[in-house]
Amino acid sequence: MNRLGTATSPYLLQHADNPVHWFEWGEEAFTEARRRDVPLLISVGYSACHWCHVMAHECFEDEATAALMNEHFVNVKVDREERPDVDAVYMSATQAMSGQGGWPMTVFATPEGHPFYCGTYFPKPHFQRLLSGVAAAWRDEREQVITQGAKVVAALTDASSFPTGPVPGREAVVEALQNLTGEFDPVRGGFGGAPKFPPSMVLEFLLRHGGAEALSMAEHTLSAMARGGIYDQLAGGFARYSVDAKWVVPHFEKMLYDNALLLRVYTHWWRTTGTVLARRVALETADWLLAEMRTPEGGFASALDADSEGVEGKFYVWTPDELREVLGEEDAAFAAAAFSVTRAGTFEHGASVLQLLNDVPDSARLARVRAALLAARAGRVRPGRDDKVVAAWNGLAVAALAETGLLFERPDLIEAARQAAELLDSLHIDRGRLARTSKDGRVGANAGVLEDYADVAEGLLALYSVTGETRWFARAGELLDVVLDRFGDGEGGFYDTADDAESLFQRPKDPTDNATPSGRFAAAGALLTYAALTGSARHREAALQALGTVSVLAPRHARFAGWGLAVTEAALAGPVEVAVVGPLDAPNTRALHRTALLSSSPGLVVALADTEGSDMEGDPEGDAEGDTAHPGGSGVVPLLEGRGPVRGAPAAYVCRGFTCRMPVTSPADLAEEISGTAAGS
Template structure:
């Protein structure tokens, strides 16, 4: 018999609907039940693609004895961290303070008034490797709550006070050119010159840092970008058969990934590789962009036109057991069985598949070691991919997250412009229309939907910022004032509901009150809400000419500007913002002409390829209503014409793409 989670919209919660645990969703009713029964709350936080979440679920939450003990002594609450990032952020801070580390599954014990007093991550069913058995943890917590309540409540007060003192150091400061030099030098000290990336294992794709270095654009910065982008694209973290990046590499050389594939990584890296190709024309960049879009459409696109959250790390192996990486790994025998003796040996060398294996059980991840004959490579990849598609597939978390779709929409619009792919622009438009149609409810943004039905979780700062950026990019690319109006509506909610004076909170003023209001200025796997908002407001200001938005972006950036030189690995998008202001300021490019005209298309492609990062590129007919950038911009001699502007003061119009490129490479008067 299914539990309460059967009515959830989150695929992660639905994975637990048949557990014998009497789960509740995060709700006032759950905590009222804990108060009524005078028992603590057991909070379990995870996400659908999380390997160890599945392990703990199988070992403990599917176990009748464990479930019975939980049901008797606790109110058990299950949270999808992707649906409720505010809950995740607040209790991850508590977990890190209490346990010394964090991760998922996250296990937290709370009082009925939502204050934490004990926390950890994965607990095994039997004690091992210094980890206590989950049953022993439950018994100890239940005993302490029953027999030593005063100690528990005293601990709660101490923990809450300690967390408030630790909360969100902002490191304010204006970023200067000298500060950019310090940031670059600090990144160089942590840079892996041989394998790319920063620091040691595990290695996460440094998407935001790469964006900052691309905008700095000097030789030292580009060297770090070049090595890292190529290493990731050739590594096992990238799916060499179908495209798309895994979440991170467990080793320092990008060889073996943690196999789940997240929409946010691929959305952000799509932008990075587009911008890398724009700067270098490295063919690897173009290949990665095309393959990643193809993979996104094939694997993550939903019937409603949005993009799903993730693919699982696990799938069934040949014995029918759930195993991490089973879908992706190969051994030499498997290659030969598909490709034949000669091509099998050749593919093993090309893809780094060894007899010993680079992964588990003699299997290897596929890497691209060199640049083999492209025809032979394409044939081998297609045959291997066709065979792999017959294997049991990883599960998909098909909820649509507003922020992650927003970042993808913005990246798709730019990639469509750079590579001249109107079909990619259509993908961006359909995803944006879904978000606006389903997630925009009563003048506010909801965070998630599934199967076209909106969830109840309120949008957080990153959702509003990402969708503001997406709406601006789409409105400019299609000369559609409706999207710019929507972008301004999103921005007005940010200013009214999320501000703290100069900076921003991660949750709205009317959001559920937790014991801390989240406000983290640091980039991690995704941009911080603060840094995303800085970019969104700045881009909207560039498009509309609203100086109040530009000034607000500057003030917000200054609340955490000290992170740029002191901790640049966690401030990549603030580094990118500062570089755009101090190194190569953005411009507005107005291109007037019929969108179907080859001359208009060539000017647009040149603008997307040559304009400084963060620039606004608008393509449409002259005097399109509601679009100030196209006002009083006539065609020159009846030909498609480009105007390069800064602050809506434009240089002489040009009709030749080379002349446009020359102006963009030297945009000053």
């Protein structure tokens, strides 16, 4: 029978009515394969995956195909977003065997889980022939099949280690910039050709690095994406990627992780340059996250599908006739010119993806037209939503919303970040260990992987810096202790799974960025921030050692080390540490706090203490040093110890390596102190 009816994954639930006798990933499936003496057929995908839906309709909903699958295999359906570890090890096998990867991923494996034949999407006739062929090979050539599986496992195990180098310095950064410049598209922005993905982590690195060349690449790319079809010009939010090199036609699914990362990048672009476009896109994306992706429990859903009514992009595209139907003749002509809607169309069947390539002088009219189109679009059949809460991606959203809320003075965004953090804290974390997913307030059974611990810690540290609530700082420290104790590889890096996690045929360890920061680089960033707040040599040393792969990737593959390069910039800058002390409801405390967070010094760390009713005294010398791992029983973040108001006035202390300059009490002096400390790096 089909066993997916009780799954917590929306993707698995989409397959709960298939005639295929699906199992969830787990020991039950392996036991059944051994009992029946048949191979496993492992199908991996995710809910917003267009071609996953296509193969499901063609094959898994087809009675004849399902009968072949049920007769000859034990069939296992995996949500790659729930089990990134399972996805990673079998994707390595798929890429090794076929030379390419993607989803849906189709893997044939021995009852021990050893892959012996892999592929991606198969149309029904091909898939049926493949099922029959693999079944015959298992029956008639069993020894060769098992040998093939063993060889694949051995080859992947031998190739699993990634070279590491020294802790990266300025030379690695220069090499990375040279490599990125060579791959940069000077006409359209971005890197490489079609398909073109938002280079979120690389953009963060370029903004942190600064300088004319780096800033030019970042601004050109950010502007092109914001004006192109990859950005939803009516409601905000970014699609997964552009199928062309011009950012015109997206693959229409919208992912939480992309929008969380890009929200933070556009906010940082505004912080660096004050660009009006950056502010607009950041706030629209934040509003879209709150309107479309929040769950009733306060978390953020994983994704919106590309399809509606079985057609990709149907919810988002427009024809000239549809514009006239909604707007009338004159406004339709205005909208067509503003949004590049043509009779020929830029998508399928004469429809166009909305773009906003140029500034429109009549902003009031544009706003009125956008509102009318958005209201009309709300009447269309909406894409499906995968409403499971993924810990890592919610951690990214917490960081982005907290910073955006503070910098743009939007307390509702900070509150949304706090509520998501509350959900993670109360539901996903149990006795210091982190669960990967939840849905409808019910926690999933899958253990958190490295990116979950690192990204949640990153989000909680950002939330602490914005709110001054030390509970988030303390919880981040607990998660990072698990990273150090359970994920280390003994060589300065990290595995993607804990040492007590389920054992797969290979323990995954991918040091490179993909759609999100690699677990290794995400851990390095959170560890470095925590070390700056605590003075912990252990955490800083672990962060620096984890960056060793940046030195290897920077000269030739810098695009896959964007977050590592961003963290490298923070390490090279110190990072600068700012302790702000004073009553949180005092205007000057708020002004000092916001001034600190407005700084674009790479990776700058802010500690905030509410001194209302406290007896904290200032320490003008400010030369505290230490190797404190946690704030201890006092509940005070170590960077704040001994630092208080100056003659009763809110104050800020600018430090580097826990050595601080004289405290200041005015925002202007603080900005100058930060600039001087950063220049001294």
